[in-house]
Amino acid sequence: xxxxxxxxxxxxxxxxxxxxxxxxxxxxxxxxxxxxxxxxxxxxxxxxxxxxxxxxxxxxxxxxxxxxxxxxxxxxxxxxxxxxxxxxxxxxxxxxxxxxxxxxxxxxxxxxxxxxxxxxxxxxxxxxxxxxxxxxxxxxxxxxxxxxxxxxxxxxxxxxxxxxxxxxxxxxxxxxxxxxxxxxxxxxxxxxxxxxxxxxxxxxxxxxxxxxxxxxxxxxxxxxxxxxxxxxxxxxxxxxxxxxxxxxxxxxxxxxxxxxxxxxx
Amino acid sequence: xxxxxxxxxxxxxxxxxxxxxxxxxxxxxxxxxxxxxxxxxxxxxxxxxxxxxxxxxxxxxxxxxxxxxxxxxxxxxxxxxxxxxxxxxxxxxxxxxxxxxxxxxxxxxxxxxxxxxxxxxxxxxxxxxxxxxxxxxxxxxxxxxxxxxxxxxxxxxxxxxxxxxxxxxxxxxxxxxxxxxxxxxxxxxxxxxxxxxxxxxxxxxxxxxxxxxxxxxxxxxxxxxxxxxxxxxxxxxxxxxxxxxxxxxxxxxxxxxxxxxxxxxxxx
Amino acid sequence: xxxxxxxxxxxxxxxxxxxxxxxxxxxxxxxxxxxxxxxxxxxxxxxxxxxxxxxxxxxxxxxxxxxxxxxxxxxxxxxxxxxxxxxxxxxxxxxxxxxxxxxxxxxxxxxxxxxxxxxxxxxxxxxxxxxxxxxxxxxxxxxxxxxxxxxxxxxxxxxxxxxxxxxxxxxxxxxxxxxxxxxxxxxxxxxxxxxxxxxxxxxxxxxxxxxxxxxxxxxxxxxxxxxxxxxxxxxxxxxxxxxxxxxxxxxxxxxxxxx
Numbered sequence: 001x002x003x004x005x006x007x008x009x010x011x012x013x014x015x016x017x018x019x020x021x022x023x024x025x026x027x028x029x030x031x032x033x034x035x036x037x038x039x040x041x042x043x044x045x046x047x048x049x050x051x052x053x054x055x056x057x058x059x060x061x062x063x064x065x066x067x068x069x070x071x072x073x074x075x076x077x078x079x080x081x082x083x084x085x086x087x088x089x090x091x092x093x094x095x096x097x098x099x100x101x102x103x104x105x106x107x108x109x110x111x112x113x114x115x116x117x118x119x120x121x122x123x124x125x126x127x128x129x130x131x132x133x134x135x136x137x138x139x140x141x142x143x144x145x146x147x148x149x150x151x152x153x154x155x156x157x158x159x160x161x162x163x164x165x166x167x168x169x170x171x172x173x174x175x176x177x178x179x180x181x182x183x184x185x186x187x188x189x190x191x192x193x194x195x196x197x198x199x200x201x202x203x204x205x206x207x208x209x210x211x212x213x214x215x216x217x218x219x220x221x222x223x224x225x226x227x228x229x230x231x232x233x234x235x236x237x238x239x240x241x242x243x244x245x246x247x248x249x250x251x252x253x254x255x256x257x258x259x260x261x262x263x264x265x
Numbered sequence: 266x267x268x269x270x271x272x273x274x275x276x277x278x279x280x281x282x283x284x285x286x287x288x289x290x291x292x293x294x295x296x297x298x299x300x301x302x303x304x305x306x307x308x309x310x311x312x313x314x315x316x317x318x319x320x321x322x323x324x325x326x327x328x329x330x331x332x333x334x335x336x337x338x339x340x341x342x343x344x345x346x347x348x349x350x351x352x353x354x355x356x357x358x359x360x361x362x363x364x365x366x367x368x369x370x371x372x373x374x375x376x377x378x379x380x381x382x383x384x385x386x387x388x389x390x391x392x393x394x395x396x397x398x399x400x401x402x403x404x405x406x407x408x409x410x411x412x413x414x415x416x417x418x419x420x421x422x423x424x425x426x427x428x429x430x431x432x433x434x435x436x437x438x439x440x441x442x443x444x445x446x447x448x449x450x451x452x453x454x455x456x457x458x459x460x461x462x463x464x465x466x467x468x469x470x471x472x473x474x475x476x477x478x479x480x481x482x483x484x485x486x487x488x489x490x491x492x493x494x495x496x497x498x499x500x501x502x503x504x505x506x507x508x509x510x511x512x513x514x515x516x517x518x519x520x521x522x523x524x525x526x527x528x529x530x531x532x533x
Numbered sequence: 534x535x536x537x538x539x540x541x542x543x544x545x546x547x548x549x550x551x552x553x554x555x556x557x558x559x560x561x562x563x564x565x566x567x568x569x570x571x572x573x574x575x576x577x578x579x580x581x582x583x584x585x586x587x588x589x590x591x592x593x594x595x596x597x598x599x600x601x602x603x604x605x606x607x608x609x610x611x612x613x614x615x616x617x618x619x620x621x622x623x624x625x626x627x628x629x630x631x632x633x634x635x636x637x638x639x640x641x642x643x644x645x646x647x648x649x650x651x652x653x654x655x656x657x658x659x660x661x662x663x664x665x666x667x668x669x670x671x672x673x674x675x676x677x678x679x680x681x682x683x684x685x686x687x688x689x690x691x692x693x694x695x696x697x698x699x700x701x702x703x704x705x706x707x708x709x710x711x712x713x714x715x716x717x718x719x720x721x722x723x724x725x726x727x728x729x730x731x732x733x734x735x736x737x738x739x740x741x742x743x744x745x746x747x748x749x750x751x752x753x754x755x756x757x758x759x760x761x762x763x764x765x766x767x768x769x770x771x772x773x774x775x776x777x778x779x780x781x782x783x784x785x786x787x788x789x790x791x792x
Contacts, residue, residue, distance in 0.1 A: 087431030
């Protein structure tokens with residue numbers, strides 16, 4: 001299922017923010033290393049405030065690292081003190097953030113197609129894919145709505161397919177489902193797995209919810225409290241497709257859940 | 266709105282005609298009161314509504330109204346273009362350099378405190394009593410209004426939106442056009458909404474102080490002749506013009522900002 | 534504040550002064566007074582008390598006008614809260630009145646009230662009243678109806694509700710109205726003085742301009758700016774003190790619109 005060369009390697013990443021009011025800031029990340037293989041669904045759990053968002057910001061190159069390096073298909077991107085960031089590494093790395101960040105002045109369809117238009121790739125094939133994505137996420141019929149007219153769950157799906165539509169090889173997700181109710185959340189997780197199954201993208205999914213991490217991932221990494229580093233790596237052998245409505249009844253779920261919980265503590 | 270709707274008594278909902286009837290009655294009452302006031306205080310102090318209207322009519326027939334209004338409008342429009350464009354563009358340029366923005370901060374605050382209307386005599390000294398003075402005067406008023414509103418808009422850009430679009434492949438130019446511009450647009454509109462009437466009244470105030478034509482000149486000239494009817498007629502004309510401009514602007518704004526959830530801005 | 538920012542600002546200040554000085558050299562001090570002259574004159578005018586005399590006059594017009602217009606503007610929304618019909622009837626007239634360019638009425642006020650303090654007070658009042666009224670009205674209608682209903686359940690009378698719920702809820706808005714109105718009040722007083730007066734900072738500007746005494750014009754303008762900045766600071770302080778119970782950044786954000 002996985003090819004030999006890891007898609008993304010993170011080596012000994014460290015980060016701290018510039019000194020504030022003369023005092024040194026604490027390390028957010030320290031000596032953090034991991035890798036993701038092609039077509040793998042990697043999830044990361046860690047306590048709140050562990051620097052998970054900072055980590056993804058650095059990988060997406062929205063923010064720079066203080067030390068360490070990141071390799072994308074073996075090529076170094078954004079090493080330490082690289083002053084010039086290239087956010088998204090030329091659209092190779094997609095990033096779905098905690099907030100949906102849809103532009104309030106554009107309709108849903110205009111939001112979803114904007115990256116494609118920016119990249120000059122809004123051709124017939126892309127149009128077809130967008131229609132499919134709307135259909136797959138039950139958003140058909142809401143194309144001409146403004147974000148404020150949609151429910152929270154719909155906006156989440158909108159921000160998800162905005163990234164899927166331009167098809168970056170790897171997608172980072174920062175607790176994308178944290179701000180919705182439990183029922184919508186299960187639905188969104190199910191949608192995500194279905195979409196992932198269609199295209200088999202590489203996904204790095206960060207969450208503080210252990211059950212979510214196990215339910216979605218092929219592999220779960222456990223992050224320590226700040227400064228964050230990887231303290232455990234669990235392979236999840238629960239067979240797919242998984243029924244997320246009954247995640248607690250899945251074979252082997254309870255066992256892994258216990259182990260991850262212990263790691264975190 | 267909701268609080269008012271909840272506590273609004275049944276009377277209002279069951280007899281909706283009360284409101285327009287009341288408004289018309291009040292309008293008639295105001296005119297009647299004005300007429301009575303004329304009777305009590307004398308025509309020289311408070312000309313009657315009819316006298317005022319008649320004066321406006323005669324000004325319109327003689328063409329004076331249109332000539333003076335055109336002058337005032339022209340000054341306001343030219344000043345608006347000059348000061349408005351500069352004031353609206355500058356915040357976008359300042360955004361490019363946070364350091365410069367921080368450095369200029371005290372200067373910007375001082376400019377905020379300066380009562381722009383007080384500059385009129387200085388401009389008259391520099392540029393004479395012609396049209397140039399009023400254009401510069403209006404431009405200085407409009408510049409600050411547009412600049413502060415634009416600046417507030419540019420500063421309120423959500424950095425998360427920018428980060429999201431950088432990741433999706435947007436360059437600086439796209440971010441400026443798509444995100445910064447769209448975020449700042451409502452702010453610029455509130456700036457415009459304040460600035461347009463202010464430009465007109467600025468031109469009028471400039472003409473009060475020194476001019477030989479324009480609506481402000483007409484009013485001030487009438488005052489020097491103790492011609493209350495002329496003053497009142499002039500004030501009514503200016504008021505109607507300002508209100509017409511406001512109404513036009515509201516229509517444009519409604520169309521251009523259709524994406525917004527509510528007309529959330531206070532029109533103060 | 535960072536050291537770099539401090540130096541940057543110092544540089545800006547120096548550039549402004551140097552630019553100003555160059556302008557006055559180029560155009561001549563009759564047309565464009567120099568910073569040095571302005572400073573000397575400022576001190577002189579402070580020492581001989583003239584600046585205080587004229588400033589106090591302008592301030593008096595602004596203050597009286599603010600009270601005359603602001604107090605009814607503040608109370609009216611509370612009075613109208615329980616009378617939606619009257620409110621609905623008056624509404625278009627208030628909006629119309631707000632739209633009237635009050636500065637254009639200055640000559641009318643001068644005709645009616647002479648050239649002393651009264652016309653300036655009337656002009657200031659006509660501007661401040663609408664600003665405070667609309668701001669307070671927004672506050673009164675924004676008072677959370679849940680609080681009002683909860684208080685009714687407690688058995689609070691209408692009077693109690695007005696006193697304990699609507700009043701404290703709307704007061705931040707009313708204050709925002711006064712804060713916005715403060716610079717307008719000064720500006721309107723000055724305009725009144727520009728058009729016709731024999732006292733006040735506006736008069737000082739006009740007399741400076743007619744005597745080709747730009748130093749005096751600049752001194753008056755600087756004084757006015759300082760006056761407005763100080764008033765803004767004071768009103769802001771007052772507001773924060775009155776509203777110290779409120780979590781920050783929650784109140785009406787009318788700062789942008791009103792300048």
